Structure formats: structure tokens, C-alpha cells
Amino acid sequence: xxxxxxxxxLAAGLLTSASVSAVEISISCSxxxxxxxxxxxxxxxxxxxTGNTVKIVSTPNSATERxxxxxxxxxxxxxxxxxxxxxxxxTGILADHLQDLTSNGQSVVSQHxxxxxxxxxxxxxxxxxxxxxxxxxxYYRKDLLDKYKRPVPQTWSDLTETARMIQEGERKExxxxxxxxxxxxxxxxxxxxxxxxxxxxxxxxxxxxxxxxVTVENPKAVEALKTAAGWVGTIxxxxxxxxxxxxxxxxxxxxxxxxxxxWPYAWALAQGADxxxxxxxxxxxxxxxxxxxxxxxxxxxxxxxxxxxxxxxDAAIDxxxxxxxxxxxxxxxxxxxxxxxxxSLYGDADVAKANPFIGDLADVFANAVARPxxxxxxxxxxxxxxxxxxxHQVLSKRAEPAQALNRLDRDLKRIKRSGWQ
Amino acid sequence: xxxxxxxxQASAPARETVRGGRSSLTRSRIRAAWIFIAPTLIVLALIAxxxxxxxxxxxxxxxxxxxxxDYEFIGLENYIANYxxxxxxxxTDTDWWRSVWNTVWFTAISVSIEAVLGTIVALILNASFxxxxxxxxxxxxxxxxxxxxxxxxxxxxxxxxxxxxxxxLLRLGLIAAPITWTANPDTALWTVVMVDVxxxxxxxxxLILAALQMLPGDIYEAAKVDGVHPVRVFFRVTLPLIKPALxxxxxxRALDALRVFDLIYVLTANSRDTMSMSVFARQQLVDFxxxxxxxxxxxxIFLIIALLIVITMAAGRVRLGGETR
Numbered sequence: 001x002x003x004x005x006x007x008x009x010l011a012a013g014l015l016t017s018a019s020v021s022a023v024e025i026s027i028s029c030s031x032x033x034x035x036x037x038x039x040x041x042x043x044x045x046x047x048x049x050t051g052n053t054v055k056i057v058s059t060p061n062s063a064t065e066r067x068x069x070x071x072x073x074x075x076x077x078x079x080x081x082x083x084x085x086x087x088x089x090x091t092g093i094l095a096d097h098l099q100d101l102t103s104n105g106q107s108v109v110s111q112h113x114x115x116x117x118x119x120x121x122x123x124x125x126x127x128x129x130x131x132x133x134x135x136x137x138x139y140y141r142k143d144l145l146d147k148y149k150r151p152v153p154q155t156w157s158d159l160t161e162t163a164r165m166i167q168e169g170e171r172k173e174x175x176x177x178x179x180x181x182x183x184x185x186x187x188x189x190x191x192x193x194x195x196x197x198x199x200x201x202x203x204x205x206x207x208x209x210x211x212x213x214v215t216v217e218n219p220k221a222v223e224a225l226k227t228a229a230g231w232v233g234t235i236x237x238x239x240x241x242x243x244x245x246x247x248x249x250x251x252x253x254x255x256x257x258x259x260x261x262x263w264p265y266a267w268a269l270a271q272g273a274d275x276x277x278x279x280x281x282x283x284x285x286x287x288x289x290x291x292x293x294x295x296x297x298x299x300x301x302x303x304x305x306x307x308x309x310x311x312x313x314d315a316a317i318d319x320x321x322x323x324x325x326x327x328x329x330x331x332x333x334x335x336x337x338x339x340x341x342x343x344s345l346y347g348d349a350d351v352a353k354a355n356p357f358i359g360d361l362a363d364v365f366a367n368a369v370a371r372p373x374x375x376x377x378x379x380x381x382x383x384x385x386x387x388x389x390x391x392h393q394v395l396s397k398r399a400e401p402a403q404a405l406n407r408l409d410r411d412l413k414r415i416k417r418s419g420w421q
Numbered sequence: 422x423x424x425x426x427x428x429x430q431a432s433a434p435a436r437e438t439v440r441g442g443r444s445s446l447t448r449s450r451i452r453a454a455w456i457f458i459a460p461t462l463i464v465l466a467l468i469a470x471x472x473x474x475x476x477x478x479x480x481x482x483x484x485x486x487x488x489x490x491d492y493e494f495i496g497l498e499n500y501i502a503n504y505x506x507x508x509x510x511x512x513t514d515t516d517w518w519r520s521v522w523n524t525v526w527f528t529a530i531s532v533s534i535e536a537v538l539g540t541i542v543a544l545i546l547n548a549s550f551x552x553x554x555x556x557x558x559x560x561x562x563x564x565x566x567x568x569x570x571x572x573x574x575x576x577x578x579x580x581x582x583x584x585x586x587x588x589x590l591l592r593l594g595l596i597a598a599p600i601t602w603t604a605n606p607d608t609a610l611w612t613v614v615m616v617d618v619x620x621x622x623x624x625x626x627x628l629i630l631a632a633l634q635m636l637p638g639d640i641y642e643a644a645k646v647d648g649v650h651p652v653r654v655f656f657r658v659t660l661p662l663i664k665p666a667l668x669x670x671x672x673x674r675a676l677d678a679l680r681v682f683d684l685i686y687v688l689t690a691n692s693r694d695t696m697s698m699s700v701f702a703r704q705q706l707v708d709f710x711x712x713x714x715x716x717x718x719x720x721x722i723f724l725i726i727a728l729l730i731v732i733t734m735a736a737g738r739v740r741l742g743g744e745t746r
Contacts (some may be wrong), residue, residue: 067708068707143430238604385704
């Protein structure tokens, strides 16, 4: 008995002595698709290198939920999570609770995609480090375009026509639940990104411009929303009004849609071994609003930030620098098809081998549209909510585009009242 | 409800002694009573009174979730305020009033359906048939599943492309094209009602069943001897007798339904068309970080629910009194 106690004391002593020099860092990684696994491998490598331990905290899949969780934790000044994976539009909202990384990251940040760096800055200070980039893409069925002898659509009217043609053809062949085009139409942040793409592709602006002026009420935006509302019930199932990314992917990956709007993550899954559409998928930039429009994908992606309330800030910052560094970003690009934010990796041979479309993506990211998060700061969530609710009403045919945008313009000006901050 | 009934009964004889001057025994009894209920009152003040008071206080401030300790008193501005000739504030917000209307509509419809279905289920379970014990346990399953889980489950079952419900209806030939239950604003609130009815009818049935089992058997024998039609027996004998229990059950459910959140949030997220009062308050508090405005909404929810319950209780008691006479 006494021997057991002695060995237990010894073991306890060893454990405590080990934890004196090393610290434990908590990181919140998203768990969408393969994300958790890839994140775990990354932090384990850092833990091994430095002798610290890292705990991964799982967070909700829905971005809106995750932000709410972060806000509650940070507003209470809780130091439970040291490193936060944050969305590009949250930097302004969370900035008051984040460590200023300017002195640590200034020297390397110029190697990242400029659009991503822009989202990491608040009032000139670097509050987060870019981790991976995302942008809206058009997924299409290569085999069906070949079958109906149609090119990849360049404008939204091309897409409408091609989708209708394929849908009619496939339905005649007995596929009763086949649809032309699926996307994310639920009243949530995802709809803001999707609708911003439509409006920007018609050169209708970005809801609020860089100077903070509300610009959403304009004829181009009306035209864009009119086009989109016309899809619902014709080439797009009405159910899209409650779809998020995964529901849209469900329909597309089951082989029931010709086109889909989604983020790059869907590529690896659509090409997975159990996918019914493996090797039948292609990706392209989203169509232009018209001959004089532009290809516009909304910029997404994730940043890593360190909590102001972290008890081990130095170790946490070191982890962030490691995870956003060259070696780890390359590994993530090769193994998980996460798009690097380091410009040099777009020319990397290994990355190109794993992701044959990486060259096209570089162009998409270069032309990506940023949501008006920096300029609206703390108010971004309100702006986005007003916007997606207005768009949702147009899509569900409860409001005319012009009328909805007029009301939206008034509501946004009311939120702005005396300025955005 | 039950508690207040007990207090009324207990206080009636006490009042008589007060009229005739307090004896020392009565005084020590009253003291003992206070000592015994003190822990309850203290706990209630801590867990219900303090947060409520704090919420009401916040509703008069411009507090923000981002920096909760740094706020100013702004009076009634969260409720109603005039900015440059334009009336703003919660009381002028059409989204808020829509959420109030949604909640009241949802409560009225779902609780009515549940009361009717619950009574029917209770009557069936009250009859003796083989396997009754198992049946009573089985019927409670929907009530036992956490709301978030059942809401998510229904969400997939109601999915327009791979949902089992649309598939069944299509196969039966009842519909020509899949119905988008949760996406279409016209069907979304009805869908929420349907899932709520599925989930809480067992609760209603259980409370009514308890009342049914207390009923004296001799009345029914008398009715049988007199050859009264069973339907007549139900409306003339059973219903009046179980009415007090039914009203308690309806108030419980109505209280629950008026603060509905999880079901609506999981099924339709922050959509304006189906937003309930609680979803509205949460959106202001958490998503928009407007603790002041959100607290104002929470305070109004508190007042609206209190008002509706007082009305229901008053209506219930008046009718009950009329019948006992």
C-alpha cells in the first residue's frame, strides 16, 4: 500500500514539475469538414517543438453562433481560450478584446494577400494574423455542360439559360428533382456574402462604401436582386431560402443540381471517394452581372487572434505565428485544400499538384469583394442583418427589389445616425 | 397556481383570529411561518429578483455587451425617443411588434391544439386496455427529447430535398412537388406549431390524465343507468370536473410557449417572419451587443407575459366560480 502511495506521489511530482516550464494554450478551431483534424495536427507539431501543450476547444459550426460564443466569453473577460479562430468580418467587432500583434507580425504580414491583411487591421493596428483565404466560387458539372454542349457561364444570364436547359433536359429523362442552380439563401450571414456577390457583379457597390456612405439603393443593385429573385422556383428550389452551405452541397453532391455557389471547402468533399459526382465537377469564378459587369466572389477566410485576457500571451502569439507561417500553411494547403494567405505559396509546385485550380483562385482572391466590416466596425452585424433580411424578403417575393432597397437604405442610415463607431 | 390555492386556504382561518386580537400562539406561529419561508424568499430574490431588477435597470441605460461596466443612464430612450422629429425606439419598431404578434399567435394556436389533443389522448389512456402502462410510457418520449435535438431532427425530416416527410407525401400522391416547410414564410410558423404540438401534447395529456383519474366513478355509473349519451357525459360531467386541472395545464403551457426560443431558432434561425419575442431579445443582446435595447425588450416580454397570465387566470377563475354556484 505504502509503495503505491509513494509511486503516486512521485508521479504527481513529475507531472507538476513538467507543467512549471511548459504552459497549456487553448485554441478554438472550427470543426467543419476536415478542419478539426488538420488543426489538431498543426497544433501538435507546435506543441512538440516547444514542449507546451495545446488544448483544442470545439466551437459551433455556424459562424453566427461562434461569434455569439466569443462575444460572451470575451465580454466577461474570460481567459479560457487563448487563441481564437475568427472570421474576416469579426476583427472590428472583437478588436477591443484582442492583443495588438503589430510588433510581432509587422515584418511578415506584407507577405500575405493584401485583401486579407486589410481585414486583420483595425485603425492601422494589426489585431490578427491571416490564416486561410476563402471566396465564393461557382461549381459546375463538367459532364452535364459537355452533354448539353454549353460553355462555362460568364454572365448571370448565361447561367440562367444554361441551368434552365440542363434542368429541363434532365427532368425529361426522369430526374424529377433535378435543379439548375443551388446556393445559400437562409436569413443568415451567408446570404449577405451571396447577395453582395450579385450586387458587386453588377457594379452595384458593397452596401456601404469605404468612406462609410450607404450606397445600397441603386439601379444596379435592383437589377441584381431582380435576377436572383427570378431564379427561386424556376432554376432554384424554393427550399434554398433556408439552405446554408451544407444543404446546398447536399443537393449538388447528390447529383441533383447543375450549378452551385459555395466556398472552396466543398471541392475536397465533392472529389471525395464516396462522392457521386467525383471527377465530374469543375470550378470557375462567379459570373459577371452583364457584359460590363465583373466576376465577384465575396472574400471570406479566417484569421487567428490572441485574447487580451490570455495568461500566456507570449506562448499564444508564438503559436499564432507558427500556424500562420510558411511551413504550416503549405501543409494545410496540400493536405486540407485550405487556401494559403501567403502569396508565395500560389506558385508552389507541391500546392499546385494537390490543388490543380490554385492558379485560378489567386485571381479570384485578387478580385474578391470585401464585406463592409472594417468601415462599419461594431455595427457590422446590424448592417449585415438588415441587408440579409431585406434580400430574403425579396427572394421570398414578399417585397419588390426597389421597395426593399429603399427601406434598407433608410434603416442603414438610421443605424449609422451620427457615424459608424 | 397550486401554491396560491394553498395559501388562500391557510390564510382564511388566520384572518378570523386576527379580527379577535392576536393570541401569543398565533404570533409565534406567524413567526415560525416566516422563518420557514425565509430561505425560499431569499433564494427567489437572488435567482429571480436580482436578475430581473438588473435587466430592468439596464433597459434604461445604453449598456453594450462589449464593455458592460461602462454605460450611462438614458431614461426611456430604449423604449421611445425622438431624434430630429423621427420617433425611434422599441415601441415604434415594427420588427419588435411583429415578433410579439408571432409569439402570441404561436401560443394561442399551439396551446389550443395541444389542449384538445391532450384531452383526447388522456381520455384514451384513461380507458383500460391491454398494454396501457407501456402506452403511457411511450407517449412521453417526445416530451423527454431535448427541444434542440427534436427541432434539429424535424429540420432534417422536413428538408425539401432529402426530407422523409416530403418523400412520404410525394409517394402517397398528396402533393405534386416538395413543400419547403421551413423556408416559405407562409408555412414556417405553422411548421413550428406542428413540431411544438408533437412535442408538448404528452405533457398536456399527462396533466389531464392525472385529473381524470381523480374523478369519482359513481357519477359515471349514474349517467350510465340514466342512459346518457357518452358525448353528453363528456361535455356535461367530465369536462367541468377536469376544468381546473385543464386551466392549470393551459397556463403552464402558455407560459412556456410565450417564451419560445429554441424551436424557432433552430428551425428558422433569425428570420424576421418567424421571430419570437425571445429570439428578438437575444438578437439585440448577443448579436448586436445592445444590452440596453435587449434589456428593454426583455422587460417588455416580462410585462406582456405577466399581463396575459393575469388575464387568463382571471378569465379562468370567473368561469369556475360561475359553475360551482
